[in-house]
Amino acid sequence: MRIAVCMKAVVDSQARIELDGDGNLRQDQLRFEVNEYDLYAVEEAIRLAESDEGHVTVISAGTADAVQGLRKGLAMGAADAIHVDCDPDDLDASGVAAVLAAALHDGGYDLVLAGVESDDLGGSQVGVLLAEALGYASTTLVVGTNEPVDGAMQVRRELEGGEHANVQVQFPAVLTIQSGINEPRYPSLKGIMAAKRKDLAVKGLADLGFDGAPARRVESLGLTIPPPRELARMLEGGAEETAAELVRILREEEKAL
Template sequence: MEILVCVKRVPDTSENEIEINNSGSDIERDDLVYSVNEWDNYAVEEAIQIRDNVGGSVTVVTVGDDESEEVLRREMAMGADNGIHLLDDAFEGSDGKGFATILKAEVEKGKYDLILTGAQADDGAGQVGGMLAAMLDYPYASLVNKIDVVDDKKIKVGREIEGGNQEMNEIQLPCVLSIQTGINEPRYVGIRGIRKVASVEIPVHAAGDLGIAPESVGEAGAKVKRADYFVPELGEGAEILEGSTDEVIEELIKRLKEKGGIK
């Protein structure tokens, strides 16, 4: 099975204190630590496990600047077979549709059975997977937390839905899936793996290579633009009850009764 996984380089929220710049137009990015998007990491791990079980190859692709190459190499060190870097000044400022347009052009250059994205990236909109599927006219499932390969023409996928429930669907290949965290446990990437792929050549495709008109993507083609960033006003803080466990429980029950929460 030929699998393509879309990955993205994003600020690592566990390593950074995110602050908004003075103009409110973006976050402060000068000193940020970056890493692969968490959801995308689960997608790569799932692709590797599928390949190991049924054969084929895993290719990771990213749209980003020069520094985004490090994300591709990390995922190749994790076990992906190939990487593709989609790099062009024309891609900067793309919205969800712009990114999907770029990725569609790359997908059509290959022959992939399965295309995986993370459920969402740093903008949190969760749009690219669905848009990409629509542009390709492929079946699509979001929030996927289970994949079972039936044969070379179809798979079964589990989806997380409202109320903590799970649904199972059978989907024809090729298809696009957006992967939810928790579908697996991404493997550790060691220094040996990173050194192994350090000198591997990664193809770079620009707008011209993909047959994309520069004005159709990037800031020029974006229909959605960031208007403002702001920090929500803080409401009244929570109160921490002090004392032993029994004292805290007793006080909590007392307050809940006073407020009519319990009788």
């Protein structure tokens, strides 16, 4: 089985988020990390490949910040990597899907896995758009996979309130992977060393047949800092005092106990 996994470098959760005078995100203070959902996707791909001597390729579209994620994917056990070198600020979700599809379309993949969404922009659409661009089937919010049978796989989709749907998906297919499906492994030292020797191909948009970035379907009208919300009434003092005050308020003022 040949599996590709899409990875994204997202703005680090601890990074300082500030706007410059023109309302643009200040780039100088940004740090990047691998999108957490994508690590679940990499882990699932490696497990599926291990069971049938498959091949896992990790792919990321972005600037040089994308490379650290790909290296991590390789260190976890992927066989090779593709870095589509581009500025993600030039692309909307449909553009990202188009460039990923161009890089993957002749790879003969049975499955493409992606995280359900990105931690920073939360678009939750590239996976399915990619499936459509490749002409693959798709299903989303996957929390369980099964061994493939006759070119199809039964997967478990997470719905709301503890409900799940069991869905049969024909290959080739894109699955978006939800957190909790597995426990992503930490790369071993051996894995990290091996990753340095693995193939990491770099492709520009021109190499993929694009004359500039694909046309946008969604345009940005700007970023703003949301007005601060009113804070809770904070109870001060030691644990004994705050606990007693809380119980008094809930009983006497709110009559909630």
